[in-house]
Amino acid sequence: MNTTRPPHPRRRRLLPLGLTAAVLCLLPALPAAAEPASPPVRPAPEHPAPTRAERAADTYLDRVRERPGRLRAFFRALPKGGDLHNHLSGAASTETLIRLAGQEGLCVETDTMKAVPPPCGPGNRPAADARTDGAFRRELIRAWSMEDLPRGASGHDHFFATFGKFGEVPWRRPGALLADVTDTMARQNQFYLESMTTPASPEGKKLAQRVGFDRDLRQMHAKLVAGGKLDQLVRRAQQEADKAERQFREISRCGTPAAAPGCRVTVRWISQAARASTPERVFTQLALGMRLAERDPRFVAVNLVQPEDDENALRHYRLHMRMLDYLHGVYPDAHITLHAGELVPGLAKPEDLRFHIREAVRTGHAERIGHGVDLLHEDGWRPLLREMARRGVAVEVPFTSNRQILGVSGDAHPFPVYRRHGVPVVLATDDPGVSRTDISREYAYAARTYGLDYVELKNLARASLEHAFLPGRSLWRTGGPDAYVPRATCAGQRPGTVAPRAACAELLRDSAKARHQWRLEAAFHRFEQRLLRTMR
Secondary structure (H helix, E strand, C coil): CCCCCCCCCCCCCCCCCCCCHHHHCCCCCCCCCCCCCCCCCCCCCCCCCCCHHHHHHHHHHHHCCCCHHHHHHHHHHCCCCEEEEEEHHHHCCHHHHHHHHHHCCCEEECCCCCEECCCCCCCEEEHHHHHCCHHHHHHHHHHHCCCCCCCCCCHHHHHHHHHHHHCCCHHHCHHHHHHHHHHHHHHCCCCEEEEEECCCHHHHHHHHHHHCCCCCHHHHHHHHHHHHHHHHHHHHHHHHHHHHHHHHHHHHCCCCCCCCHHHHCEEEEEEEEECCCCHHHHHHHHHHHHHHHHHCCCEEEEEEECCCCCHHHHHCHHHHHHHHHHHHHHCCCCEEEEEECCCCECCECHHHHCCHHHHHHHCCCCCEEEECCCHHHCCCHHHHHHHHHHHCCEEEECHHHHHHHHCCCHHHCCHHHHHHCCCCEEECCECHHHHCCCHHHHHHHHHHHHCCCHHHHHHHHHHHHHCCCCCCCCCEEECCCCCCEECHHHCCCCCCCCCCCHHHHHHHHHCHHHHHHHHHHHHHHHHHHHHHHHHC
């Protein structure tokens, strides 16, 4: 990975390290809808002056830019909060999937490299052979991930094809996947995860087929609820979550002196709906996910997954938004985050690039947008950005995924456009196992490509918790790309650096979000103090 960052004209330099005594006393210890009228101009956000430790961290970052080993260590140790855009089946390492396939006695079709149930007959071989056959193992890694993608091959097609090849593995051992993913996160200095999964999938498919589709969504929802059918799916989903958590805790030895690092990661679930499937199945999955989110705190939101350029996904896009609009009225406390704008010219007709993000925000009630790459093709994208900034609709950005699937990177990526317009941005991994990446590489890419300094990187990490679907009030009174100011109850003290005073302690006691944010600030304090000692 090339970690050298060229000079960047937009880079905001931090102040020199020298501070007066007055400043030192502040050192922390830790069809297209009509465009709406432009929102009123808000006051500029507060920009707290960088501390001595923050300036030191930025100076250290500049010193090691030409030293790849030190630079990798810096980004690995950098506290990075949470990952809000993460698909469990695609997040676990390919090596873990291959190991589990062998343990489960699965077979691999030698012509397609697809995992299939046993027994292994002609045309396939045991997945366990990968333990001893290096060539077979390498072939599986290439088939089940983006490693060594052949020149000229479609990254888009290969990426989405991998899920069908290893799809027999994840549902059998979700707890093992979770153990792998959370351990990786902990080693990357992250401690909060919202992972996407498909609850009660076989049962939901059968129920959708029995009920069928009704364009009167109220009537269709009534059919799903009648006789407790949807509640049966809720209980089934909860049983699956219980099983996955038991597997995870057993594998990771949580609660014992030998607990794995991943035990320190807080995990919440986002329910997926398969946008390429039939309308009745999409509606059933969305209704189940939103009902779950209101009844089980482990489930926080719903999302639409699968390729946005799929024929069914494009044909029914507005219908899917109408479904979300209706269900949002039924389940107002369920959060919504949507893949939208994961498109480029050539994958879809020009008219399909003009409204997806807007419809997700305005009709689908999305509180976060995943990818948002086709932004500049949207009709009225500037008013849309003003609306997103005003409402605090965040964009989840997985740089590696965008490059591999869509071929979009660097100046062609709208990342700086979102930030320039005050839209919150959260860095994410998407499917790091398939993409062969990790969150540290995503942060390093952002710093190198867009000239971000240390405080800007720190605020990206803060955004990952500010826009997480955690209950309770935020620690911050104001937040934004470069402005995080504690609310009044915690004013006058640097969060995470000293024991909170009474009113602030009460906020932390009552708010899971504030507690996680305080934890991140404490991690930043430790990180910065280590760098200060290194530079003496």
